[in-house]
Amino acid sequence: MSFITYVISGISLGSVYAIIALGYSMVYGIAKMLNFAHGDVIMVGGFVVYSLTSSMGMPPIVAVVCSMIFCTILGVAIERIAYRPLRNAASSLAVLITAIGISYFLQNIALIIYGSSPKIFSSVITIPPLKLADGALTISGETVVTIAACIVIMVGLTLFINKTKAGQAMLAVSEDRGAASLMGINVNGTIALTFAIGSALAAVAGVLLCSAYPSLSPYTGAMPGIKAFVAAVFGGIGSIPGALIGGILLGLIEALSKAYISFQLSDAIVFAALIVVLLVRPTGILGRQIQEKV
Amino acid sequence: MAMLEVKDLQVYYGLIQAIKGVSFEVNQGEVIALIGANGAGKTTILHTITGLIQPKAGSVIFEGKDITKVPGHKIVSMGMAHVPEGRRVFANLSVYQNLKMGAYIQKDKKVIGETLEMIYKHFPRLEERKNQLAGTLSGGEQQMLAMGRALMSTPKMILMDEPSMGLSPLLVKEVFSIIEYCHESGITILLVEQNAKMALGIADRAYVLETGNITMSGNAAEMLENEDVKKAYLGV
Numbered sequence: 427m428s429f430i431t432y433v434i435s436g437i438s439l440g441s442v443y444a445i446i447a448l449g450y451s452m453v454y455g456i457a458k459m460l461n462f463a464h465g466d467v468i469m470v471g472g473f474v475v476y477s478l479t480s481s482m483g484m485p486p487i488v489a490v491v492c493s494m495i496f497c498t499i500l501g502v503a504i505e506r507i508a509y510r511p512l513r514n515a516a517s518s519l520a521v522l523i524t525a526i527g528i529s530y531f532l533q534n535i536a537l538i539i540y541g542s543s544p545k546i547f548s549s550v551i552t553i554p555p556l557k558l559a560d561g562a563l564t565i566s567g568e569t570v571v572t573i574a575a576c577i578v579i580m581v582g583l584t585l586f587i588n589k590t591k592a593g594q595a596m597l598a599v600s601e602d603r604g605a606a607s608l609m610g611i612n613v614n615g616t617i618a619l620t621f622a623i624g625s626a627l628a629a630v631a632g633v634l635l636c637s638a639y640p641s642l643s644p645y646t647g648a649m650p651g652i653k654a655f656v657a658a659v660f661g662g663i664g665s666i667p668g669a670l671i672g673g674i675l676l677g678l679i680e681a682l683s684k685a686y687i688s689f690q691l692s693d694a695i696v697f698a699a700l701i702v703v704l705l706v707r708p709t710g711i712l713g714r715q716i717q718e719k720v
Numbered sequence: 721m722a723m724l725e726v727k728d729l730q731v732y733y734g735l736i737q738a739i740k741g742v743s744f745e746v747n748q749g750e751v752i753a754l755i756g757a758n759g760a761g762k763t764t765i766l767h768t769i770t771g772l773i774q775p776k777a778g779s780v781i782f783e784g785k786d787i788t789k790v791p792g793h794k795i796v797s798m799g800m801a802h803v804p805e806g807r808r809v810f811a812n813l814s815v816y817q818n819l820k821m822g823a824y825i826q827k828d829k830k831v832i833g834e835t836l837e838m839i840y841k842h843f844p845r846l847e848e849r850k851n852q853l854a855g856t857l858s859g860g861e862q863q864m865l866a867m868g869r870a871l872m873s874t875p876k877m878i879l880m881d882e883p884s885m886g887l888s889p890l891l892v893k894e895v896f897s898i899i900e901y902c903h904e905s906g907i908t909i910l911l912v913e914q915n916a917k918m919a920l921g922i923a924d925r926a927y928v929l930e931t932g933n934i935t936m937s938g939n940a941a942e943m944l945e946n947e948d949v950k951k952a953y954l955g956v
Contacts, residue, residue, distance in 0.1 A: 597813060
């Protein structure tokens with residue numbers, strides 16, 4: 427029975443990674459950049475909920491919505507102010523370095539406002555735990571909500587990309603920005619929308635993460651951010667189902683290696699797995715093999 | 721009044737001046753050829769017209785409106801489509817999705833359906849392969865797809881950049897017959913070509929571009945007979 431418990435906690439953790447990985451993956455696919463500040467938007471999302479619920483006494487669901495709105499605006503603003511001016515820079519390294527700068531900027535702003543000691547984040551999820559197999563197996567409300575949220579987000583995003591005009595515009599921009607512009611697609615607007623969606627998802631991920639692991643500090647987003655990036659690469663960066671598979675796999679590897687191999691070594695095992703995957707499939711599990719005919 | 725008027729266009733890449741004050745005009749219903757060697761600036765001019773590049777000086781006027789500062793994505797809805805060099809179809813989307821993308825600015829579903837039907841009629845190959853990924857098409861098929869995609873926006877004018885590039889002589893003929901068809905259906909065409917013979921054969925008027933300057937212009941049929949043009953571009 428304990429094995430199943432570990433698997434479920436792995437899937438739950440993996441679902442959070444998958445939601446964060448989506449943000450990385452979409453931004454990479456469409457804006458062709460690695461937004462290393464993405465993890466810190468998670469932390470901002472967590473702090474917004476923390477402030478609204480604990481100091482202002484807002485109901486959790488309202489706080490979560492406010493946090494999503496706040497992170498959406500933050501993400502779009504970061505893109506507009508920091509990344510867009512560099513879009514046509516000679517080196518793509520410039521925007522990567524800027525992203526790292528933004529990451530530290532957000533961490534330090536949080537440090538000034540909230541200090542470095544971790545805050546206790548009270549879970550916003552109030553549904554009771556699920557008891558299965560006559561009580562031998564208990565699944566926490568957080569786990570249920572996390573997995574459900576992940577499924578809803580994946581299905582919703584897939585529908586959005588395939589069924590809406592804005593989604594089609596994203597596909598076109600991810601393939602060829604110039605040709606997309608010739609079709610009448612507003613490339614800057616499409617990239618801004620991508621950041622908006624990715625950042626709103628980061629806020630959701632932040633809330634889910636802090637509800638499951640109830641401690642919040644300015645560095646909360648850093649490690650999950652890097653792991654979600656690994657998950658995105660794992661699954662094939664730029665691919666939505668890839669982000670899901672990568673996230674879940676990563677969560678499972680982490681949870682199972684914590685349980686059966688070594689708690690301290692779990693992160694090392696996660697990254698080692700990434701190296702193995704990349705050696706076998708350099709474009710990730712669902713990554714596109716580059717095929718172009720001229 | 722000219723449909724498209726390019727006035728004293730100057731374009732720089734960094735410090736290098738690629739276009740050194742180019743002026744020309746295209747009248748409604750005309751096929752205009754812009755010929756010149758590699759690196760003369762033909763593609764740069766087309767990119768500047770459709771807003772992919774901003775010029776340093778000069779202006780582009782389309783149907784009496786100054787579109788020099790209009791963002792690229794707004795130009796297609798004014799009625800100007802652009803078939804880019806190297807086709808640039810969306811390789812990982814299907815043929816059908818590519819065509820739908822061409823009608824991105826078109827809101828009327830009925831018009832989209834009719835245009836699609838018209839394109840399938842003229843490019844039966846595209847209909848046969850509508851569910852195939854565009855990246856798996858042959859070069860000629862990709863060129864047809866790129867042209868079909870441009871037609872999906874029901875344009876008044878099409879800019880075509882080297883449509884014959886990399887195609888076999890047979891396919892070049894096919895591509896040119898499509899250009900002719902576009903012309904007959906009333907679409908104004910600005911054709912950029914290295915294949916000067918084919919381009920001059922189809923065009924009403926032509927301009928010769930050399931390292932950022934227009935060095936010659938006039939009636940296309942006369943130009944075919946011109947000794948300088950023959951020597952430099954027709955390989956005679």
